Amino acid sequence: MPAVSTIVEEILDLKHQRNAILLAHHYQETEIQELADAIGDSLELSRRAQKFDGDVIAFCGVWFMAETAKVLNPSKIVIAPDREAGCSLVDSCPVDQLRAWKRRHPDHVVVSYINTSVEVKAESDILCTSRNAVDVVNSIPADQPILFLPDVNLGNYVKKLTGRANMKIWQGACFVHATFPARRLTSAKSEYPGALVAAHPECPEDVLRQADYIGSTSAIIDWCVRHPGQEFIIMTESGVNHSLSRLAPGKKFHFVANEQCNCSECPYMKRNTLEKLRDSLRDLTPRVELSTEMMERARRPVERMLALR
Numbered sequence: 001m002p003a004v005s006t007i008v009e010e011i012l013d014l015k016h017q018r019n020a021i022l023l024a025h026h027y028q029e030t031e032i033q034e035l036a037d038a039i040g041d042s043l044e045l046s047r048r049a050q051k052f053d054g055d056v057i058a059f060c061g062v063w064f065m066a067e068t069a070k071v072l073n074p075s076k077i078v079i080a081p082d083r084e085a086g087c088s089l090v091d092s093c094p095v096d097q098l099r100a101w102k103r104r105h106p107d108h109v110v111v112s113y114i115n116t117s118v119e120v121k122a123e124s125d126i127l128c129t130s131r132n133a134v135d136v137v138n139s140i141p142a143d144q145p146i147l148f149l150p151d152v153n154l155g156n157y158v159k160k161l162t163g164r165a166n167m168k169i170w171q172g173a174c175f176v177h178a179t180f181p182a183r184r185l186t187s188a189k190s191e192y193p194g195a196l197v198a199a200h201p202e203c204p205e206d207v208l209r210q211a212d213y214i215g216s217t218s219a220i221i222d223w224c225v226r227h228p229g230q231e232f233i234i235m236t237e238s239g240v241n242h243s244l245s246r247l248a249p250g251k252k253f254h255f256v257a258n259e260q261c262n263c264s265e266c267p268y269m270k271r272n273t274l275e276k277l278r279d280s281l282r283d284l285t286p287r288v289e290l291s292t293e294m295m296e297r298a299r300r301p302v303e304r305m306l307a308l309r
């Protein structure tokens, strides 16, 4: 097996040969984040993909993120290290179920979380991410009924913040965040008295109620870095520790294990490895391939979201 330094050199060489950019989500393994041209949450990485003018986007995250990059860059090659890097939220909203729902409720505007398949995006009116979901919902006239999909916890959180009574919520969930038990957070708080709690809005309501701050992955990182507090309990995937420890080296960060894996890792995000990244840059596969029509239909709701500041 080649040493990590050899694989890193191969990746850097291939990246140069391919005129590629490497985008990494905060939940990626540290060694992947260290090689990335940009690390970010799903909104930041979509914006970065939108501005890209090279030839190949190597997207280290999960498949729906690579699909979104392709939708925004139809003429570029978009690759991802592992085709099986899925997402439980994507699985919770099959497109045929959404089409059936729309037939029964033709008057509803469909607001879809970016954690959806490209087919679901194509059926949506506007997208949102965990960072801008409140702004997206507030951009829709108050008397317009909405379907928010697929994340029930994010949906409930947005409904509470916007006071939107005419918002129906799909019952999907992220199996990493939705299985963080409130009682484990309560015991972490007694173990680390004085620690502040930052949580991702995909967490259950009884976890969010105990949080001092709720936000997207990047927003959590920014908040912890800027806050004068020195100790934090982080209710999201532990990959964010890479940026937290780099940007706030003197502070302490604690993670709580969920009931899904008794850890705080997303098994889909962790499918990507340096070896798979090297192979995908070498072979230009797994590659996102979508029909022109599908990309055009999915691009409209993505661009509507990106047009909102």
Ligand code: 13P
Pocket (backbone or CB within 6 Å): 040, 041, 042, 043, 115, 129, 130, 131, 174, 202, 215, 216, 217, 218
């Ligand atoms: P962010 O938009 O906060 O990066 O979240 C994406 C995600 O998959 C959270 O589980």
Ligand code: SF4
Pocket (backbone or CB within 6 Å): 062, 086, 087, 088, 089, 115, 174, 175, 176, 177, 237, 266, 267, 268, 269
């Ligand atoms: Fe999907 Fe949850 Fe993994 Fe994010 S953490 S990619 S929402 S399964």
